[in-house]
Amino acid sequence: METVVFLISAAVILSGALGVIFSKNPVHSALFMVQTLFGVAVLFVLLEATFLAAIQVIVYAGAIVILFVFVITLLGVDRAEDLKVEPISGQRPLAVVIGASIFGIILTVLILAVGGPTGEQAANNPLGNATDNTRILGEALFSTQVFSVELTALLLTVAVVGAVVLSTRPTKPLISSLDEKQNETVEEEGGE
Amino acid sequence: MIITTTWYLLLAAILFSIGTTGLLVRRNPLIMFMCIELMLNAVNITFVSIGSHLNDLGGQLAVFFVLVVAAAEVVIGLALVVAIMRRRSRTNADDLKILGG
Numbered sequence: 001m002e003t004v005v006f007l008i009s010a011a012v013i014l015s016g017a018l019g020v021i022f023s024k025n026p027v028h029s030a031l032f033m034v035q036t037l038f039g040v041a042v043l044f045v046l047l048e049a050t051f052l053a054a055i056q057v058i059v060y061a062g063a064i065v066i067l068f069v070f071v072i073t074l075l076g077v078d079r080a081e082d083l084k085v086e087p088i089s090g091q092r093p094l095a096v097v098i099g100a101s102i103f104g105i106i107l108t109v110l111i112l113a114v115g116g117p118t119g120e121q122a123a124n125n126p127l128g129n130a131t132d133n134t135r136i137l138g139e140a141l142f143s144t145q146v147f148s149v150e151l152t153a154l155l156l157t158v159a160v161v162g163a164v165v166l167s168t169r170p171t172k173p174l175i176s177s178l179d180e181k182q183n184e185t186v187e188e189e190g191g192e
Numbered sequence: 193m194i195i196t197t198t199w200y201l202l203l204a205a206i207l208f209s210i211g212t213t214g215l216l217v218r219r220n221p222l223i224m225f226m227c228i229e230l231m232l233n234a235v236n237i238t239f240v241s242i243g244s245h246l247n248d249l250g251g252q253l254a255v256f257f258v259l260v261v262a263a264a265e266v267v268i269g270l271a272l273v274v275a276i277m278r279r280r281s282r283t284n285a286d287d288l289k290i291l292g293g
Contacts, residue, residue, distance in 0.1 A: 006195045010203050017207055017230050021214030026222050033226050036207075040233050043200070047244045049252050052236075052259075059259055064229065064266050071270045072222060075277045088286070092217055099213030106205035116198045117245055125249045133252075140249055141256065152260045159264035166271035169278075 005046055013039035030068045037061045048127075051134040200241035208234035219285045221273050225266060232262050 012035060019032030037060045044053035125144075128136040141149055211230035218224055236255045243251020276288070 003193055003195050006199065013203065013207060014210070017210040017214075020223065020226050020230060021210065021218060023223075026220060029223050029226055033229065036230060036233065040237060043203075043237060044240055047200075047240050049240050049244070049255075052240065052252055052255055055256070055259060059263060060229070060233075064263060067266060067270055068222060068226065071274060075274065095213050095216030098216060099209045102212055103205055103209035106208070107202070110198055110201055110205070113198075116196050117201070117242060119242075119246050121247050127243065127247045127249050127252075136249060137252055137256070140253060145253055148257060152257060155264050156260065159267045163267045163271040166268070166275050 002046060005042065009039045009042040009046070012036075013043075026072045027069065030065055030072065033068075034061050034065050037065070048129065049133060050131075051137050197241050197245040200237055204234040204237040204241070207231075207237070221269075221276075221285055224285060225269050225273075229262065229266070232258060 016032045016034075016036030016039060020029045020036065023029040023032060037056060041053045041056040041061070044050075044056060125140065127133075208231050211227045211234060214227035214230070215224050218227065236258055239251040239255045239258070241251075243249065243254075
């Protein structure tokens with residue numbers, strides 16, 4: 001049973017990932033990414049990380065993908081990109097070589113570790129069963145990891161403030177001559 | 193066939209490689225961000241499977257923080273894309289060579 005679930009979700013994850021990088025339309029890429037994220041959520045359930053599975057669906061498939069789709073529609077960049085044009089010659093073969101070599105390196109490590117990964121079993125931070133997962137995770141987050149959680153709150157605040165600052169229109173240009181020059185280039189490109 | 197931790201690690205390796213390749217091949221910044229998300233998800237699978245293998249909660253705690261950092265990264269990254277798009281009509285990673293001066 002576990003084998004079947006793993007194989008199906010692995011197929012879902014990998015086909016979604018390939019869909020992301022081969023879709024011409026960014027909206028299709030976003031939808032394929034939802035497929036991958038759901039597959040990962042299924043794997044989390046399989047590994048008895050039930051809280052993370054829920055968070056994966058809510059935060060990733062919910063919030064982050066919605067953000068992507070919002071930006072795609074807001075900018076009107078839903079035009080298809082011509083994948084046949086290769087901007088820098090030799091970029092694609094090189095990219096495939098780099099991707100394949102990263103996979104090869106990890107595969108070598110996995111093959112060398114014959115009996116699977118080794119390591120000490122947890123002594124003071126044991127994993128409970130699936131029903132207890134959320135409670136144990138919450139207790140750890142708000143006791144031993146509480147400083148990290150506070151830093152996380154700070155990080156999110158900075159991110160929100162930064163996003164607001166970045167997306168407000170500047171009321172007056174900081175350097176007027178530079179701004180004029182940039183406006184000219186924009187107009188030139190609009191005419192193309 | 194019994195699914196061991198090695199299978200999860202293999203799947204994560206394949207997913208990470210696909211993400212890397214996509215990041216290097218595609219030029220649309222939005223799709224490059226999606227590829228980064230794929231790579232982060234591959235790492236998350238690794239964390240959770242190793243944590244499950246060693247009966248350790250640390251893996252899941254790490255994934256929790258990775259999720260938060262990923263959310264913050266996407267927010268800032270997309271705000272940057274919007275800010276750049278406001279000045280230039282096309283988004284393309286190669287167009288940003290103007291930053292070179």
